[in-house]
Amino acid sequence: MRASILRIFAIIAGLYLAVLVLLAGCQRHLIYFPATESEATLIQRATAAGFEPWKDETGERVGWKSARGASLQNARRVLIFHGNAGHALHRLHFVNGFRTLPGEPEWIVYLFEYPGYGGRSGTPGAAAFKAAGEQAVRMLAASEPANLLILGESIGTGVAAHLAAQMPEEIDGLILITPFSSLEDVATHHYPFLPVRLLLREHYDNVAALSAYNGPLAVILAGDDEIIPARYGQKLYQSYSGPKRIWIQHGRGHNTLDYTPQAPWWNEMAAFFEASAAFSK
DSSP: OHHHHHHHHHHHHHHHHHHHHHHHHHHHHHHOEEOOOOHHHHHHHHHHTTEEEEEOTTSOEEEEEEOSOOOTTTOEEEEEEOOSEEOGGGOHHHHHHHHTOOSSSOEEEEEEOOTTSTTOOSOOOHHHHHHHHHHHHHHHHHHOOSEEEEEEETHHHHHHHHHHHHOGGGOSEEEEESOOSBHHHHHHHHOTTSOHHHHOOOOOBHHHHHTTOOSOEEEEEETTOSSSOHHHHHHHHHHOOSSEEEEEETTOOTTOOOOOTTSHHHHHHHHHHHTSSGGGO
């Protein structure tokens, strides 16, 4: 009997270790869900939405740039880092919100594309995303003098917070939509039976990143978020000591937030940033 029990425990332990090895090896596939389309389809989709390819000095497409002609000296710019699924051109709801904000100046929108997404070369991963994001901000800082907001959605909040910490002089404001305190916190919530803090190789610590940033911060949470529970976004918001404002959409899930241009938070958020010292410089 004792030998049988030990054998059962050995089997269970072996299966558990096998699961750990499997998760450690394929975790990127559990975090990132890139989508891509043919270049012709992407160009067609972008053109129909009023966008043109945004390329670096080597000719590689970094993302998409609003093709509307605005005076850069009077414009506001926003650089958008989308969530972990789809690709940049699936986030046109953000574009519609900024384009319909009343008054002047006009907003120029940049849709950043991650390596491995939307036809861009490379492999998805935290290090690749952060390095490519830094390159994008440097490009904007070198070429255009207008104010710059960084918007991060879901996994994109990890990239946005990293950029705010590393390049605070180039960034005039930060918008985090369905953010998290750290990816480890979210992973622990979904896999409480696993030592995820030891296994996780993709690191986004937004609380630590924002400790190096002191500009204006806007946070939008889904009250019933089933992917990133709202408590992690609230933890991040409460940890931040700079100028900030939060909007919680009660009854909304991770993918059902109200992004329609008529939603009150758009105008309230724009007014929050316009009143900040960063936008007065």
